[in-house]
Amino acid sequence: MISAVALTLIYGLSRFPNFAHAEFMALGAYMGYFVAEQLGLGFPSSFVAAFLASGALGVISYKAVFQPLANRGATIIHLMIASIALGFVVRHSIGAIWNWAPLSFSLAWSSFDVGMVRVSGIWLWLILAALVLGGIMHLVLVRTKIGKAIRATSGNPELALSSGININRVTLTTWFIGAALAGIAGLFRAAGTRLSPLLGWDILLPTFAVTILGGIGSFYGAIGAAFIIGLVENVGVVILARLGLSTEYRMAIAFVILILTLLIRPQGLTRLFRGT
Amino acid sequence: MDPLIYILDIIVFIGIFAIVALSLNLEYGFTGLGNFGKVAFFLIGAYTYALLIEAGIHFIPCIIIAALVAGLIGSLISLPALRLREDYLAIVTLAFGEIIRIVVKAEHGLAYGVWGMTVPPAIFWQGASFRMTLVAHIGLVFVCLLVCFIFVQLVTNSPYGRVIRAIREDEVAAATFGKSRLKYKAQVFAMGSAIAGIGGALFAQYIGFIEPYMFMPMLTFTVWIMVLVGGPANNWGTLVGATLVQLFSRGAKIMKDYLVVPFDPTDLQYILLGLLIIFILLYRPGGIFKERPVKTKALERVSQWKERS
Amino acid sequence: MEGTLLKIEDITKSFGGLHAVDGVSIDVNAESIVGLVGPNGSGKTTLFNVIFGLQKADHGHVYFNNKRIDHLAPHRVFTRGMVNSFQFPRLFYQLTTLDNMLLAARGHRGDSLINSLFLRKGWQYQEDELTQKALEILELLELAHLTLAPAGELSGGQRKLLEIGRALMADPVLLLLDEPAAGVNPVLGRKIFEKIEHFRQRGMSFFIIEHRLEILTEFADWIYVMDKGKVVIEGEPEKVVNSPVFYNVYMGER
Numbered sequence: 001m002i003s004a005v006a007l008t009l010i011y012g013l014s015r016f017p018n019f020a021h022a023e024f025m026a027l028g029a030y031m032g033y034f035v036a037e038q039l040g041l042g043f044p045s046s047f048v049a050a051f052l053a054s055g056a057l058g059v060i061s062y063k064a065v066f067q068p069l070a071n072r073g074a075t076i077i078h079l080m081i082a083s084i085a086l087g088f089v090v091r092h093s094i095g096a097i098w099n100w101a102p103l104s105f106s107l108a109w110s111s112f113d114v115g116m117v118r119v120s121g122i123w124l125w126l127i128l129a130a131l132v133l134g135g136i137m138h139l140v141l142v143r144t145k146i147g148k149a150i151r152a153t154s155g156n157p158e159l160a161l162s163s164g165i166n167i168n169r170v171t172l173t174t175w176f177i178g179a180a181l182a183g184i185a186g187l188f189r190a191a192g193t194r195l196s197p198l199l200g201w202d203i204l205l206p207t208f209a210v211t212i213l214g215g216i217g218s219f220y221g222a223i224g225a226a227f228i229i230g231l232v233e234n235v236g237v238v239i240l241a242r243l244g245l246s247t248e249y250r251m252a253i254a255f256v257i258l259i260l261t262l263l264i265r266p267q268g269l270t271r272l273f274r275g276t
Numbered sequence: 277m278d279p280l281i282y283i284l285d286i287i288v289f290i291g292i293f294a295i296v297a298l299s300l301n302l303e304y305g306f307t308g309l310g311n312f313g314k315v316a317f318f319l320i321g322a323y324t325y326a327l328l329i330e331a332g333i334h335f336i337p338c339i340i341i342a343a344l345v346a347g348l349i350g351s352l353i354s355l356p357a358l359r360l361r362e363d364y365l366a367i368v369t370l371a372f373g374e375i376i377r378i379v380v381k382a383e384h385g386l387a388y389g390v391w392g393m394t395v396p397p398a399i400f401w402q403g404a405s406f407r408m409t410l411v412a413h414i415g416l417v418f419v420c421l422l423v424c425f426i427f428v429q430l431v432t433n434s435p436y437g438r439v440i441r442a443i444r445e446d447e448v449a450a451a452t453f454g455k456s457r458l459k460y461k462a463q464v465f466a467m468g469s470a471i472a473g474i475g476g477a478l479f480a481q482y483i484g485f486i487e488p489y490m491f492m493p494m495l496t497f498t499v500w501i502m503v504l505v506g507g508p509a510n511n512w513g514t515l516v517g518a519t520l521v522q523l524f525s526r527g528a529k530i531m532k533d534y535l536v537v538p539f540d541p542t543d544l545q546y547i548l549l550g551l552l553i554i555f556i557l558l559y560r561p562g563g564i565f566k567e568r569p570v571k572t573k574a575l576e577r578v579s580q581w582k583e584r585s
Numbered sequence: 586m587e588g589t590l591l592k593i594e595d596i597t598k599s600f601g602g603l604h605a606v607d608g609v610s611i612d613v614n615a616e617s618i619v620g621l622v623g624p625n626g627s628g629k630t631t632l633f634n635v636i637f638g639l640q641k642a643d644h645g646h647v648y649f650n651n652k653r654i655d656h657l658a659p660h661r662v663f664t665r666g667m668v669n670s671f672q673f674p675r676l677f678y679q680l681t682t683l684d685n686m687l688l689a690a691r692g693h694r695g696d697s698l699i700n701s702l703f704l705r706k707g708w709q710y711q712e713d714e715l716t717q718k719a720l721e722i723l724e725l726l727e728l729a730h731l732t733l734a735p736a737g738e739l740s741g742g743q744r745k746l747l748e749i750g751r752a753l754m755a756d757p758v759l760l761l762l763d764e765p766a767a768g769v770n771p772v773l774g775r776k777i778f779e780k781i782e783h784f785r786q787r788g789m790s791f792f793i794i795e796h797r798l799e800i801l802t803e804f805a806d807w808i809y810v811m812d813k814g815k816v817v818i819e820g821e822p823e824k825v826v827n828s829p830v831f832y833n834v835y836m837g838e839r
Contacts, residue, residue: 065554065558068558069557069558072561075362076310077362077363077366078557078561080310080366081500081501081504081557082554082557084497085551085552085553085554085557086550086554087550088546088547088549088550088553089547089550089551089554091546092543092544092546093547095543096543096544205371205374208367208371209371212367249378249382251374251378252375252378252379252382255371255372255374255375255378258367258371259372259375262360262368263357263360430702431698431701431702434695434701434702434708435695435696435708435712436695436696436698436700436701436702437701438680438687438688438695439688439696441677441679441680441684442680442688445678445679445680446675446676448659449671449675449676450688451658451663452639452659452660452663452669452675453660453663453668453688453689453751453755454663454691454755455660455696456658457660463698569680569684572695572709572712573709573712573713573716574712574713574716575733576713577712577713577716578683578720578732578733581717581720
């Protein structure tokens with residue numbers, strides 16, 4: 001969910017699907033690992049590391065790659081491909097430095113049962129963090145000046161420009177926040193499962209599904225969509241098991257939702273959230 | 277490994293990928309369709325071929341049927357998908373590719389799922405050495421490549437080719453002058469899918485064993501790079517692009533096998549590849565070869581007229 | 586051909602609460618030149634878009650040759666005989682001038698896939714003929730020397746001329762022109778309208794948006810004036826231009 005919110009911000013603003021988003025997540029995770037494990041500074045500091053490192057990567061990516069391309073009149077497809085290429089660079093740099101074997105955080109997460117479902121401690125942390133971050137983002141977007149600027153630019157760039165908003169700064173900030181959040185998302189994923197350079201890609205397409213269902217650029221839409229898709233996926237798995245179909249299809253569920261959304265209602269759930 | 281065999285292997289791969297790249301060039305280079313699900317049709321071609329061969333059918337009809345099936349499925353998904361704007365189309369095709377792969381992986385009854393399928397070689401005769409079968413395969417691949425190339429050249433250097441380029445440039449203007457956007461896009465998509473299917477069939481044929489993990493989105497991206505590097509809308513450029521990209525990736529593997537370096541060259545390869553693409557997109561988005569104008573009889577008339585005045 | 590060629594009946598089109606076109610009704614007779622004038626933002630181009638199917642009206646109908654066309658896609662409207670041109674030329678910039686012209690031709694057999702591939706003789710002859718026709722039109726517009734140049738290399742004025750040229754290439758029954766003389770020097774602008782008159786005498790009809798009132802008054806048979814989405818006055822050019830309503834519309838803008 002965090003990942004989707006991040007993506008929706010960037011996608012909404014810069015209007016192209018950024019496949020390097022996966023790598024923003026991966027970098028965050030790895031920086032976190034680096035800080036926590038290899039430097040021995042413990043888990044909380046990995047948050048900060050992930051946030052900053054990914055955020056930085058986001059800004060660098062924008063300034064070095066996407067902004068110049070956009071200035072040269074690159075099409076959406078060019079930007080997409082550039083983001084994929086960027087993904088290669090980052091992913092394989094990570095692979096080169098840390099090796100491709102999956103790593104684990106050396107934290108034991110306690111598990112306990114909630115009703116019929118076994119819940120791992122990390123999930124609780126994740127939900128908590130998601131709520132906190134969501135809350136913070138909400139406040140930022142609604143209360144702060146920069147937040148309002150972001151929302152304005154997302155909706156109508158020309159109008160925002162003529163209102164005196166510094167588009168460049170807004171864009172940089174958006175990229176930073178988006179990428180930084182992605183980094184946190186990556187960190188959580190790694191902590192909950194395992195850490196590998198392919199981390200980002202595993203969740204990338206489902207992230208896109210959530211982003212699109214929620215409506216590109218719609219913050220609240222992304223949140224809502226995340227719940228919906230998460231729910232559908234988990235319910236779907238149960239249904240699939242009942243029907244005797246393979247659980248491989250779990251991944252396909254998100255994709256199918258993605259395709260259906262784009263075909264039937266490309267704006268996703270945006271209209272349902274007035275005043276966003 | 278015998279160097280000659282290795283070189284021949286590279287050549288076959290270049291041939292197969294050139295076919296797929298040509299199909300993407302038709303879709304993207306000439307018509308502006310951002311198809312990110314190429315691998316799906318490659319997969320469909322490969323698996324259709326494998327299943328048919330298993331059923332005992334001779335390989336030539338297998339290739340043809342594989343192409344037709346891929347083309348048919350292509351036209352089916354094109355009808356809803358092509359109405360989308362370019363980035364949505366890209367995402368949808370990408371998702372489609374993954375779904376197809378998951379279906380094959382999951383449905384063990386369909387095509388052996390994760391365990392993969394073996395494909396017996398098509399051209400095989402008594403006493404044939406490994407080398408000779410290899411050469412025969414190369415022959416097969418390149419005959420198909422030639423056919424596909426001629427086909428694509430004919431299509432793009434005709435009034436039809438002019439129309440699809442117009443659609444690429446400004447589809448609203450094209451519609452304003454009577455060209456039905458959906459019809460042309462759907463046709464191109466079907467043709468592109470069919471040609472990719474041929475590539476897939478040849479792939480299955482050559483490798484001898486296919487399984488779902490061979491058909492990842494990475495393959496689609498590789499083909500895209502071939503088209504972009506060679507120059508979109510230039511079929512010769514696509515051939516060159518396919519050759520260069522294949523050589524590049526093979527080159528890295530050779531380094532890996534024969535040189536001792538402190539890091540995994542595969543990683544370096546991808547890093548360089550990524551940087552190269554970004555570089556090309558920034559400084560030479562037109563690729564190596566530029567688009568050539570539509571070549572028809574019209575040009576003759578123009579030069580006649582020029583002589584007169 | 587007699588009678589009302591194009592009948593626009595009570596068309597309304599809004600964008601989020603703003604009525605770009607508000608209950609507009611217009612008749613264009615066969616073999617006539619009808620002008621449409623009005624200040625910027627009065628809805629003229631939107632009206633054209635609706636007529637040609639590029640946008641859907643919220644309300645109202647459009648009839649061409651007594652048949653409804655408002656629900657048709659643009660490429661179908663084209664087949665009925667109407668041709669649209671754009672104020673800011675929408676050419677195919679990577680293609681040559683000649684290609685741009687050839688693409689406008691009606692009923693080119695080579696447009697079909699099967700024909701392009703297999704029945705080559707059929708369309709090759711057509712290519713030849715059409716190229717001849719294109720060259721004639723290009724000569725008329727003084728663009729012939731740029732036949733093989735990519736359209737992207739043409740200057741602004743040349744692009745406008747090409748836009749008109751390809752519209753003519755399409756053998757229209759009714760041609761919609763959006764400011765054909767804008768951006769070209771007055772002498773050439775006049776020549777364009779003289780050509781328009783010349784084609785009108787050969788049976789073509791024109792519905793023209795134009796700002797240059799002097800030219801329009803000289804060549805148009807009938808003028809409609811739009812302001813803020815409505816038709817405020819219509820009639821013979823002389824009368825319209827001298828009426829107080831007209832004065833208000835334009836003085837209000839200045």
